Structures are given as C-alpha cells and as structure tokens.
Amino acid sequence: MKKLLILLLVPLFLASPDQKVDAQKTNFDYLDIYDLQYVDDPQISPDGNTIIYVRHQFDVMTDRRYTNLWSISFSGDNHKPITSGKLGYGTPVWSPDGSRIAYTSSEDGSNQVFVRWMDSGATSSITNLTHSPGNLQWSPDGTQLLFTINIPAEQPKIANLPSPPEGAEWTEGATVIDQVYYQADGSFDTLEESYSHIYLISAEGGAPRKLTDGNYDHSSPSWAPDGGSILFTADRSGNADLDPNNAQIYEMNIESGEMTQITNKRGPHGSPKISPDGQYIAYTGYEDQFVGYQLTDLYIMNRDGSNLQKISDDLDMDVSDITWANDSRSLYFRYDEEGNSKLGNIRLNGDYVTVASNLGTSSIGRPYGGGAYSVADNGRFAISLGSPDRPTELAVGHFPTRMAITQLTNLNELFTESKNLGVTTEFWVDSSVDDFEIHGWILTPPDFDPSQQYPMILEIHGGPHTNYGPRFTPELQLMASKGYVVVYTNPRGSTSYSTEFASYINQNYPSEDHNDLMDAVDYVVDLGYIDEDRLYITGGSGGGVLSSWAIGKTDRFAAAVVAKPVINWYSFVLTADMYPFFAKYWFTEYPWDDPEQYLERSPISLVGNVTTPTMLLVGEYDYRTPVSESQQYYQALKLRGVDASMVKISDSSHSIASTPSNLIRKVAYILGWFEKY
C-alpha cells in the first residue's frame, strides 16, 4: 500500500508550479460556455459616480445570448440590476444631467427606445418603431434624442402579376433583386432595399421627426454643444454602393433642416464629433488609396471644415471610437497595439499617452481585439477589462491623475475558481524571410508538463487586417482543455504593429504571411514538447485562406480544418456580400480583366499538391465567405482522392460563434477530425 501511495502522489509534484492541476477543479468543457458572463459597453455618468454596463449571459435552453443593464457606483458599491429577464437590453446612454438613461430593448417584442428616470426607477418606451433603432444621442439640454433606423426604399413594381384564384395553392412566387447589396451576412433573407435615416424625438416620447431624406445611408449622428445643429456622415453621391469608402461629413440645422457638406476629400470620414467649446470637429478616416489596409487616422478641423490637421501622425495605429475631453484640449480614443486593446488620450498637438490597456470584448470565440470605454466630465473613466484567464469584467480609473485601474466586478469568480484553464504565454520569433518579428502566444493545457510531448494546433486569425492577443478565448480554451497546445499569432497583414506590417499583404494575400506562420510553428516545435507527428492547422475566414494555402505548400500537418475559407478569389468577389469592397480594394483589376491575379493567390491553385486530410467547416448561411467556396475545395479534394469531409453548421452565418451551440459544434468537429488523425 505504501508503494502505491508514493506512485499516486508523484505526478502532482511533476506539473510545472504555475500549472499545477487542482484536483478540486475540472477542465473547461463545452457546456461551461453557458456559464460565462461578460461586461460590455460601460457607460459612466457625467458626474463620474455611477456606471451602467451591459451584462452578457447565455441560456442553455434557448441557446441564446441575452443582455441586461446593471448599475454600480464608481467605488464598487451598490451593484444592482437595472433590468432583468432573458431578453435584450443595450446601448445605454446617460442624459447630460445624469438624471436619466436612454437604451434600446426588445422587452415589448420589438426593439424600441426606452428612457429610465434614475431617481424613481420609472421606465417607459418612447418609440413605436417598425425597425430597430440605433445610435442614440441625447440633445445637450436633455429634452430630445437622436436615433437612426433603416427605412425600406419605395419598390417599383417589376411585373403586373395575376392573382391566384381563391384557394389556389401557388408557390411562394419570386424574389426580385435589383440593388447592389442584396445580401448581408447575419441577415438570413434577401435584403430589402433600405437606407439609414436620422430621427429626432422628445425624450418624453411622441411622434419622431425624420431629419434626413433620399436613398442614402446617414450614420454617426452627433450634437453641436449648443443643440442647434447635428453632424452626421453620408455618401449622397448616388454611387455609394459601388464606391463604399467615401462618406462625407454634413452639418444640419435642426430648426431649418438646412444641410451643409463640411468635407469633400475622397475617403471615409467616421464618427464626427464637435468639441465641447464648439471650436473643432474631430473625425477618423484616411485619404483613400484603394488598397486593402489603410491606417485610420484622427483629424481635427474648424467647424467650417477649414484648417484640416491630422493629429495622429506619431501613432501609426488605427484610431477608433473617439470622445472629446471636457476641456476640448484632447480626445480619448480606442486603439490596438501589439495585440493589446487600449484606451488612449491624444492632445491636439499629437502627443498621446496610453490611459488603460487590456480592454476586452464579449466574444466567446477567438481572441480578436476590441473593447469599450466611457469618460465622465471629471476624468473618471470606465472600461471593459479583458484578461487571458477570464471573461471581460468592469474596471474604472481616472485621467490624468492616473490612479490605478480598479476592477469593480468579478462576475466569473466562481467559474475561474472551479476550472483548470489553459495558460497563455507570449513569444516573438524572427521572420525567416525578412526583418519582421512575428508575435504569437502559446496556450498550454491545464495539466501541462514540458517534459511530455503534446499535439499542437496552429489556429489562424482572419480579417486579414485584424489582430489576435492575450485575450480570454473560450474557443481555443476548449482545444487546450482537451490536451492540445494551441498556438496563435499575428502574421504580417495583422493590425496593431505598424502600417508597413499591415500593408505588406495589400493586393499580395496570401504571401509571406504563410512563412510567418511556419516560422512560429518551427519556434514552438523547437521548445521540445510538441509531437511533430501530431501537428494540426485550422483557421476561419482569412484563417481559412491561410490554412488551405499552407497545406498546399507543406505536408507537415497531420490534418487540417479549413473553416469558412476563401478558396477561389474569382468566385469570391462575385458571390460575397461585400463584393464591391473586396473587388476594388483587395485587387487591382476585375477578375474577368485579370484572372491570373485572382488565381495565383487562390488556395484552389495549390490543391493539386494537397495530401493533408482536410475538413471544410462553414455556416449554412455564410454570406461573407459563401458555402460555395468550401464546396469547391471539398470537391477538388474528393476528385484527388484526398480524405475530406465538409461540415455545414445549420442556421449559422459567418459568425459561427454568435450561437453558443454552434461554437461548441465547431470545436467538437475540429477536434473530432484531429483525433481521427
């Protein structure tokens, strides 16, 4: 008995100290997804004393994500629900005096705008809309709200059809399509032609006033400090559908409805905001060069559009989500840097600082960037705080005193205390083809022991102009919990490093990003704990491009799962929902004018080399990277006698992870395929 006892105790001491398996805990498993909770969209009150945030939860019975509004004080006290139930509440916005919040809710069966009086808790819907509202913006005096909704365009009759006889059982009929955008990923039906318009409504309800007109989209409304006018963006050229990157800034006088175009440089103009002193307009954008990646900069100009200045020259990172500081002397903004999502503050002379790092999203999928923040008049701010080890929580801080960031919520404390999770470690590897350094992370299994040999999965991000980072990723944690070392990287083309790095694959994708991925695999293999006979590769969307490209270049992988890929750029730009953008920005010619340009960068051109057993996996209603792309590769592999399988995830769009059970299915099919080999 004594000898048996010693044998039983030894393995526990072998585990590396930082990954000792706690026998009281269990490994992260598929159904644990439904226990996760996320903080998103934290909105701090104007006086900085209270934060309203959106809490994301999941219901295993309805297989749905549902959201509620919660409130907590800046000190962390008085944490309580504002709404409850398994419905949808979102986009909370404080009134300028902090007495009310406006938000959207589906509690009445359709998405409407609600207002809550914070002192009494009285709540009322103030709209009765037929389409979902968005972009809620309080007027400076708190008496009115702006919002946008999509309004169907008048549809001309195409044919004078006879009516079926009474009781006849004719077929459904036909869908007439004549607009450029007739499908959008996430909308399962054919799109009706509609345009986004801006409305104004009393904060106490009543008939809304339609401010904009015409068959044009109007977006990003914001108020002038005096409440006399609003800014918004629109491309009213009449060619916006086929020229998708040229929205301009307009100012509209609320009383007269008179509209003035403020900008006219070619290129996108996003999120126009007037400074609190009324002196400047800030916006994000760039001068369009018609290439795949273009750095999004921050500009300021006078109210009339004169004296335009780019103030983010020293940043070389994409700027988004801008907010003027109360003194009109700086702006807060979101940016990603080396795979870390951050909140920054930039002065009008271009000097900038990082205010907070490690922002997180509410995704249950892969570790993409993102995050949310808000700032009070006194410099207090709230952020969605991410971490590689737990879902996103709420944190607060103060700028410029730079008090320590304080995490206020711990929604997942019991979860993280009861689960053995994979551990994320960072690495950099020198490119084998030039001077770039490639950034990556290794997610090791909960019971990891570097003296053992492990199967390895290389998981590749899409976009391609996005970035992965040390962020909580249930999708990859599930792979690690099943015993895999999971490696993920930011190959060239990824954002958050430099314009040079991201632009390298402009009209040159895929290319040496493949080498970056193989350099990362070589690096991790050289660490000595990977079984080289059990190397696996997978990736979604752009990651599907690179995983199918890779197995056309090497047979080092025991198996591959190519998820929602582009396989043939020629067919892709003629079937994808965003086809005008893809054709005009990812290529220099149309496919019929230069088929070779499309074919030479298409994974289908390398399928003749493939020996790797491959599963295709795609959402049944994926309109971003259509099912037909996966079908081409699957059928080519079958014709070549390569072991292939194809999984179509039912009722799924491009965003497979938007439904928890579909995320579970995706990981289970991926691991099932790898286990087979």
Ligand SMILES: CC(=O)N[C@@H](C)C(=O)N[C@@H](C)C(=O)N[C@@H](C)C(=O)O
């Ligand atoms: C950044 C981004 O999403 N770009 C779009 C043009 C896009 O939809 N790209 C897809 C081809 C893609 O790779 N999407 C990634 C984000 C995914 O994992 O779905």
